[in-house]
């Protein structure tokens with residue numbers, strides 16, 4: 001019996017959320033007195049794979065296959081399920097990232113496993129029950145879910161557990177499961193990036209702005225701040241509804257839900273529907289001219305001030321710092 005964790009790579013590199021998922025899976029393996037295996041799909045170098053040992057993965061299954069170079073939901077789910085069977089995994093952990101949200105239910109179906117997505121804590125074993133706390137109702141509530149199946153699939157919310165080191169020596173093993181043609185009914189042929197900007201769903205830093213910016217012409221300073229920080233840009237719903245910004249930047253209950261390390265909200269009131277998509281960010285900074293704006297109630301840091309004064313000062317300070 002073991003615990004399996006899927007380690008998602010982007011251009012051959014692992015992001016922080018992967019190390020967090022490995023740390024979380026290692027803690028579950030410790031609770032169960034079992035070992036932790038990671039499964040990596042795509043072209044990742046040996047040194048990068050061995051790095052997973054730092055967070056507790058004693059074995060890394062490496063699937064390097066040209067057919068799987070680009071993300072194919074159904075095929076990746078089959079590979080993860082095959083790895084779980086090979087390792088006799090009792091628990092499979094994924095990050096509840098953009099791709100994790102698509103993979104976790106598919107893996108669960110293939111393994112006839114119970115699934116908890118959006119997990120925020122380690123499972124509790126209570127009188128034979130396997131209980132997992134997860135977010136519910138767009139982050140407005142928590143639910144305790146009991147998994148009763150033999151195999152359990154858990155998708156961990158980014159920033160819910162943190163990265164914890166637990167160094168072991170990781171051995172890397174090539175893994176070549178049989179892949180069926182039926183897993184390739186929809187194939188990504190080419191990825192053409194629309195922009196060079198950081199992609200929002202998995203961004204670790206996000207600069208977001210709302211109707212307080214008054215006009216689409218005022219987004220230059222938001223983009224400049226984001227570029228200086230290496231952050232993605234986001235916006236509130238009315239802003240994308242008015243076509244000030246593309247709909248792909250709309251965050252919240254009806255937009256994308258994100259959990260970056262840092263979310264800077266500029267000229268956004270903090271309506272409950274907006275908070276539903278951003279409140280699990282690790283650190284929230286709010287810049288708003290109205291000291292009564294509801295966003296300040298959930299902010300870690302708040303600046304009461306005019307965005308058109310504060311943001312240029314931030315840009316100036318960042319430039320000075322970088323210089």
Ligand SMILES: Cc1cc2nc3c(=O)[nH]c(=O)nc-3n(C[C@H](O)[C@H](O)[C@H](O)COP(=O)(O)OP(=O)(O)OC[C@H]3O[C@@H](n4cnc5c(N)ncnc54)[C@H](O)[C@@H]3O)c2cc1C
Pocket residue numbers: 209210211212213235236237238239250251252253254255266267268269270271272273274277287288289290293305306307308
């Ligand atoms: C079913 C439903 C779903 C929804 N889903 C979403 C969703 O997914 N995402 C979402 O964002 N909204 C959503 N909404 C809309 C939501 O209720 C709010 O209307 C919206 O979030 C408000 O956007 P805003 O904060 O940009 O604008 P406003 O509410 O107009 O707030 C603008 C803010 O800017 C501040 N401000 C003004 N001038 C300045 C300045 N110079 N400097 C600094 N601050 C300034 C103001 O004090 C104010 O707080 C939904 C609504 C419904 C009914």
